[in-house]
Amino acid sequence: MAATDTQPDDPQVLRTVDGVPLKTALAVASRRARIRAFFLVVPLLVFILLTFAVPIGQMLSRSFTDDKFSANMVELGKWFDANGKAAPDEAAYAALAADLKTASEEKTAGNIGTRINYELPGTRSLFTSAARKAKDLEPPFKEAILALDPQWARADLWAAMRSASAAATLNFYQAALDRQIGADGNFEAAPENVQIYVKLFIRTFVMSVVITGLCLLLGFPVAHLLAVLPLRHASLLMILVLLPFWTSLLVRTTSWMVLLQSQGVVNDLLVALGVITTDGRLEMMYNQTGTIIAMTHILLPFMILPLYSVMKTIPPSYARAARSLGATSWTTFRRIYLPQTVSGIGAGGILCFILAVGYYITPALVGGADGTLISNQIAFHMQKSLNWSLAAALAAMLLAAVLILYWAYDRLVGIDNMKLG
Amino acid sequence: MKKLLILSTALSTFAFAASAQEVVLMSWGGAYGKSQTEAYLKPFTAETGIKTTMVDADNPATPVKAMVEANNVTVDVVDIEYADAIRLCDEGLLEPLDPAILPPGDDGTPAMDDFLPGAVTDCSVATIVFSTMYAYDTTKFPNGGPKTMADFFNTEAFPGKRGMRKGAKANLEMALMADGVPAAEVYEVLATPEGVDRAFAMMDKIKADTVWWEAGAQPPQLLADGEVVMSTAYNGRIFAAAVSEGKPFESVWDGQVYEYDVLAIPKGAKNLEAATQFLAYATGTQRLADQAKYISYGPARKSSGPLVGLYEDGKTEMGPYMPTAAANLTNALASDFEFWADRDTQLNERFNSWLLN
Secondary structure, X not given: XXXXXXXXXXXXXXXXXXXXXHHHHHHHHHHHHHHHHHHHHHHHHHHHHHXXXXXXXXXXXXXXXXXXXXXXXXXXXXXXXXXXXXOOOHXXXXXXXXXXXXXXXXXXXXXXXXXXXXXXXXOHHHXXXXXXXXXXXXXXXXXHHHXXXXXXXXXXXXXXXXXXXXXXXXXXXXXXXXXXXXXXXXXXXXXXXXXXXXXXXXXHHHHHHHHHHHHHHHHHHHHHHHHHOOHHHHHHHHHHHHHHHHOOHHHHHHHHHHHHOOOXXXXXXXXXXXXXXXXXXXXXXXXXXXXXXXXXXXXXXXXXXXXXXXXXXXOHHHHHHHHHOOOOHHHHXXXXXXXXXXXXXXXXHHHHHHHHHOOOHHHHXXXXXXOOOHHHHHHHHHHOOOOHHXXXXXXXXXXXXXXXXXXXXXXXXXXXXXXXX | OHHHHHHHHXXXXXXXXXXXXXXXXXXXXXXXXXXXXXXXXXXXXXXXXXXXXXXXXXXXXXXXXXXXXXXXXXXXEEEEXXXXXXXXXXXXXEOOXXXXXXOOOOOOOOHHHHEOOXXXXXXXXXXXXXXXXXXXXXXXXXOOOOOOHHHHOOOOOOOOOEXXXXXXXXXXXHHHHHOOOOHHHHHHHHOOHHHHHHHHHHHHHHHOOEEEEOOOOHHHHHHHHXXXXXXXXXXXXXXXXXXXXXXXXEEEEEEEEEEEEEEEOEOOOOOHHHHHHHHHHHOOHHHHHHHOOOOOOEEOEHHHHHHOOEXXXXXXXXXXXXXXXXXXXXXXXXXOHHHXXXXXXXXXXXXXXXXXX
């Protein structure tokens, strides 16, 4: 024990040739080995940190900070600090005028306006046009500014400026939950016709469940066949599973477009066979149907492969024993075979589901209007509206939802039971 | 932190090797990209020896912010829409532009008088006037095709699928004009919530029959494939398909929405000097007139007008195909850049939400 190490003359302690207790020498040696091993993984660790953890962390941090307003409207920030929720007085307008003047000198009016425009659409030009005229503003500032545009008296505008005067904000999460600043300055549900995100989140999860379910339904028999067929046939079947898996995602998606479009192969075939008339061509693309078909096909190997690896290890003798003891084939499947595949179903299911929840390119190409998912809306804010903070808030919520599901899965099934191959 | 992000971005993205003498232009591809290659890039390289490269994007304005913020600007000049240029300039994502670099017109008019009103801004110079209008497939309407913007929204008289750009801009204006709002009052109406509702109510009429396009090259393709019988489109793309490929497409100019397309330099462009030189060169009188030889977009310089002649086939007169031709302007709308710089996000979110419901 540790206490005995301190007594150098204790004859009970085993020692190395140099007189160091063996226990200590062993600890030093194994620590050295651990450090050496750590150095081996350092490059990978640094790589992951730099290309994965840091950029994602930075992006997510945008979801609750935005200093486009607070960094450029210093005077007004001070006024808000001192006066809180008080109605804007002459001092407030003077601060506003001073900040607008600075903004016009430093050409930051666009940034300031953009930040407020996130909260109150249509107010961006208030800032840009006021900044252009800021240097001519004379006291009393309240009248001067209201003369530029009476909209400056709006309560919701001042509420938006107050909440934007701190860099840290939860407003983007409010927006991601379809809430906005109302006329009285408090958050309220956005009008029905602009609500979009909650609906999209629900749709994303429902469609992911449907796609995962379809993958299981289609993949289970295939995986079973792969596991029980003689090797020669099984490897041929395996190639058929793996070939599409190795084919580029874009190629597979565009192939589905060729097949499914209204003038496409499937419709042409059905018309030629007389199943449908040329006016009644099925609409299988640019809607949910297209997204579900294409994504199921793309995610199928992620279900088949874990299932196969589990089924391969199930000895056929169990099922034979059950049958010889008088179980029907259904009972054998339900009581004997299925429970042994649960770890594979869990692995395949969680893999398909998590991939489906974040899928972007396939819904963008074949989803049309009603087949798009939350990822497409995130892409819209990244690429088109350039509201990266809102995109980050949406992404953070998606990430949190997936982590919660993962945690629930761990509690219900146990992550140790998952078998990826 | 920022350095780390830069480093990681540099590691994870495909970085172009920047040589000292090179100009990379990011534009819209297709027939329009070709017109720029022929009219700007080739003669520029021939005269200056500076290498030029063309990169395509569905909308070149969209990658600019990502590039500038990541400090990894891989293009030197971008060709973007006017409203986007104003917005990006206000957010400090474009290099400011000194109007003094712009050459006077070939007829000696000073540059600032030669350009059409508003064509030169703090960060950008307009090259062309383009229009979003609609075109139809004449073979689908043997008894006479649609004539007005209202016809586009009338699926009873003119049945068949429509193509529209996936976005709010131009669509809402067209919907209002189809609903009888005079061009001069469109933005006034659209600035009110009732006006927006009215525009969406009009779009509801054709929502079920509409295929949404995103890249400018798609509408002629959708028309040629028979996926749609009529589609909104950039006028030059329809011209290219109809005149040079002989497709049976007829343009309808009633209710067209026209605006400038501009050249600008993203902040932090690697070849700023060459890019500035290119910008001045490409917006010269002769270059703008030459571009009109390849695609039917109107030059933004007055002095280029008289120099516009025949299409590259040597027999088609370009004049009547220009958005700015008098006959095409009888019921036309000039896109309001300030309106869209303000409301682009809001109306697009409403549009996206409308698409979902």
